[in-house]
Amino acid sequence: EAEVAQSPRYKITEKSQAVAFWCDPISGHATLYWYRQILGQGPELLVQFQDESVVDDSQLPKDRFSAERLKGVDSTLKIQPAELGDSAMYLCASSLLMDGNEQYFGPGTRLTVT
Amino acid sequence: KNQVEQSPQSLIILEGKNCTLQCNYTVSPFSNLRWYKQDTGRGPVSLTIMTFSENTKSNGRYTATLDADTKQSSLHITASQLSDSASYICVVSAPWYGNNRLAFGKGNQVVVIP
Numbered sequence: 001e002a003e004v005a006q007s008p009r010y011k012i013t014e015k016s017q018a019v020a021f022w023c024d025p026i027s028g029h030a031t032l033y034w035y036r037q038i039l040g041q042g043p044e045l046l047v048q049f050q051d052e053s054v055v056d057d058s059q060l061p062k063d064r065f066s067a068e069r070l071k072g073v074d075s076t077l078k079i080q081p082a083e084l085g086d087s088a089m090y091l092c093a094s095s096l097l098m099d100g101n102e103q104y105f106g107p108g109t110r111l112t113v114t
Numbered sequence: 115k116n117q118v119e120q121s122p123q124s125l126i127i128l129e130g131k132n133c134t135l136q137c138n139y140t141v142s143p144f145s146n147l148r149w150y151k152q153d154t155g156r157g158p159v160s161l162t163i164m165t166f167s168e169n170t171k172s173n174g175r176y177t178a179t180l181d182a183d184t185k186q187s188s189l190h191i192t193a194s195q196l197s198d199s200a201s202y203i204c205v206v207s208a209p210w211y212g213n214n215r216l217a218f219g220k221g222n223q224v225v226v227i228p
Contacts, residue, residue, distance in 0.1 A: 004157070042118075042203055042218030043158070056215065091157050103216065105150075105157035 002026045004106035006092050012112045018080035021109045025074070025094030033103065034067055034077050035091040043091055049075060082113045117141045117217045120204050124223035127194055135222040137187040137204030149178050149189045150203040152221065158203055161189070194226045 005024040013019045025032050030051050035043035046065065048056040051072040060067065064083070069075040079086055089110050093103040118139045127133045139147070146165050150158035162171040162178040164187075170179045175192045191198055201221035208217065 006157075040220065040223075042205075042220050044218075045215060048215075089155075093157075102148075102160060102163065105159070108155070108157045110155065 004092055004094055004104055006090075006106040006109055008109055009107060010110045010112075012114065013082050015084055015113050016081040018078065019082050019111065020076055020078045021090050021092075021111075023075045023077070023092030023106060025092070026104055029094035029096050029104075030072070031095045031097065032069060032075050033093040033095075034075070035093065037089040037091055037108070039088070046077070079111075082111075084113050087111055087113045118204055118206055118219035120202075120219040120222050122222060123220070124225070126225045126227060129194060129196060129226050129228050131194055133191050133194060133224065135189045135191075135202050135204075135224070137189070137219055139185050139187070139204070139206050139217070139219075141206040141208045141217050142185065143208065145207045147178075147180055147187050148205045148207070148216075149176070149187075150205060152201045152203055154200070161202075189222075191224070194224075196226050196228065199224060199226045 004026055007022050032049040034046045036046055037043040045059055047060045047067045049069045052069050065079055067077045089108045091108045092106040095103045121136045146163050148163045149161045151161050152158040161173050161176050164171045164180045166182050177190045180187045189202055201223050203221045204219040206217045
């Protein structure tokens, strides 16, 4: 069964350092999402791509976060510089289309900023 | 105010017992309501998805119900097993959100003990 792949699974970094996460969606899925999930909370959408284009980044802290999906397949989310409050689970999800389709989530990257 | 409220926040149940999780939402109109299971340190996995016209949907020992008039949904777990220990997240998709955006609840944390 196809799955969304994410790496690394765990990342510990010091504040002010740069960190990057990678996501490979299910093959053929045009829409890709990055979420941030704080412990005990539901996921919060950071950015949504349709192919290589950003369709929603209204919740992305653009002063320190950036995301790209250059070829419309895999994607990278970067934080620079990392802050203590960025400690969270970063989830990637993909869906076949943008119109209400099921979103499939990856295993997530657990980020700890010290 | 969160548009999707879940209760109880957490509960502990004995293995073999049944339990019911509640989800109240204010999102209206909506396209579908989903229940996800999220194991600790993992990404959410879809359990059930119901459109506004459906009243119930089952997936093995998991049964979800939906009352669109009262804007309530429940997830019933029958004959709980230790592997049911997880967070259960209620998610509502609304057409006016656009771009397949989802409204997430904070989750019901379930712990099954032997």
